[in-house]
Amino acid sequence: MVRGTVRAETAREVQPRYAAAAEAHLGWRPVPGEFTLLTVDISDVTYIGHDEANAQHVARWPAGEEYLRRSLTPTSLGPPEPVNRLLAHGGPA
Numbered sequence: 001m002v003r004g005t006v007r008a009e010t011a012r013e014v015q016p017r018y019a020a021a022a023e024a025h026l027g028w029r030p031v032p033g034e035f036t037l038l039t040v041d042i043s044d045v046t047y048i049g050h051d052e053a054n055a056q057h058v059a060r061w062p063a064g065e066e067y068l069r070r071s072l073t074p075t076s077l078g079p080p081e082p083v084n085r086l087l088a089h090g091g092p093a
Contacts, residue, residue: 004042047086059086 009015015032023029047059051068056077059066066087067080 001044001046001048002042003044003046004040006038006040009037009039057083057085061087 015035015037018037019030019032044063045061047057049057051057054071056069056071057067058069058080064087066083066085068083069077069080072078
């Protein structure tokens with residue numbers, strides 16, 4: 001799950017600058033005024049998955065939380081156990 005804010009970039013001078021940058025880095029030039037340019041501010045990312053033993057794996061950024069909750073019964077999970085599987089724990093990126 002990704003949480004954040006998206007807004008359309010409406011400043012006239014931004015699309016030509018973006019088009020020039022895309023051409024310099026990607027080799028094609030989008031036509032200013034013929035595409036929608038968005039600004040995305042990501043505030044939180046949460047991953048929830050399950051491993052082979054059906055334990056729930058949770059990782060959250062930027063909170064820096066990552067834990068495993070083992071399956072106790074078909075309908076209940078145990079307490080969170082810290083793990084390091086997805087997040088790089090060197091501080092904020």
